[in-house]
Amino acid sequence: AAGVIQSPRHLIKEKRETATLKCYPIPRHDTVYWYQQGPGQDPQFLISFYEKMQSDKGSIPDRFSAQQFSDYHSELNMSSLELGDSALYFCASSLGRGPGELFFGEGSRLTVL
Amino acid sequence: GQQVMQIPQYQHVQEGEDFTTYCNSSTTLSNIQWYKQRPGGHPVFLIQLVKSGEVKKQKRLTFQFGEAKKNSSLHITATQTTDVGTYFCAGPGGSSNTGKLIFGQGTTLQVKP
Numbered sequence: 001a002a003g004v005i006q007s008p009r010h011l012i013k014e015k016r017e018t019a020t021l022k023c024y025p026i027p028r029h030d031t032v033y034w035y036q037q038g039p040g041q042d043p044q045f046l047i048s049f050y051e052k053m054q055s056d057k058g059s060i061p062d063r064f065s066a067q068q069f070s071d072y073h074s075e076l077n078m079s080s081l082e083l084g085d086s087a088l089y090f091c092a093s094s095l096g097r098g099p100g101e102l103f104f105g106e107g108s109r110l111t112v113l
Numbered sequence: 114g115q116q117v118m119q120i121p122q123y124q125h126v127q128e129g130e131d132f133t134t135y136c137n138s139s140t141t142l143s144n145i146q147w148y149k150q151r152p153g154g155h156p157v158f159l160i161q162l163v164k165s166g167e168v169k170k171q172k173r174l175t176f177q178f179g180e181a182k183k184n185s186s187l188h189i190t191a192t193q194t195t196d197v198g199t200y201f202c203a204g205p206g207g208s209s210n211t212g213k214l215i216f217g218q219g220t221t222l223q224v225k226p
Contacts, residue, residue: 031212042201042216043156056211090155098212099144099205101158 002026004105006091012111013081021076021108025093031055032074033102034066035090043090049074050097061085081112117204119217127225132189134220136202143205145178145185146214151198159187159200192224 005024013019025032031050035043036059045058049068060066063081068074078085088109092102116139126132136145144163148156160169162178162185169176175188185202199221203214 033213042219045206045213045215048211048213050211056206056213058206058213092156094212096212097210099146099161099163099210100212101146101161102156102212102214104155104157106155 004091004093004103006089006105006108008108009106010109010111012113014113015081015083017081017112018077018079019081019110020078021089021091021110023074023076023091023093023105025072025074025091026103029093029095029103030072031094031097032068032072033092033094034060034074034076035092035104037088037090037107039087046076055097078110081110083112086110086112117202117215117217119202119220121220122218123221123223125223125225126192128194129191132192132196132222134187134200134202134222136185136187136217138183138204141182143182145182146203147176147185147187148201148203148216149198150201150219154198156201189222192222194224194226197222197224 033048034046037043046060048056052068066076088107090107092104118137146161147159150156166180167178173190199219201219202217206213206215
């Protein structure tokens, strides 16, 4: 069965650079969530989209932005990167806005040097 | 805001011993979900509990939702090395139904063979 696809899986950036993460949800899933997970920590909710509209916002820095496109894939744009942005970024998708299971991708590991 | 507290943070057991992790919310939850994250992996959905006092079993795993819908537990009987990982409980975030989940801090289980 198709899963949530995230790219790139790994990326290394310098401070103050920008990065873009992509997420392709499971086919027919209309809701996408972005989470940030630091080492040894729980996933922290950043932002979510339902039917291409932002549906909820969490602890996402102003330097970050995201959107969901007409094909339901989503991109997380991160600018002016800081050392503290180094983390695992997960995208998850679901059918509808819940409650229900979130299907997580394998994550994108960002390292900021 | 809503907080989901989970204890213990770590648990080391001998293979064959039982394991329990507990989750407590500061507010009443409409539902609670449990996820497992293997080392280096992504969160994988285990179960969702919705009803007050609900108990569900999956082979050696038993999940409970408290009568007041503010606490939950996951019990593993006779642990195996394949049970290694971090177990997270997660509740819906906020009053609006956007599907967003707030995760507990997780309990990391180590099993000695």
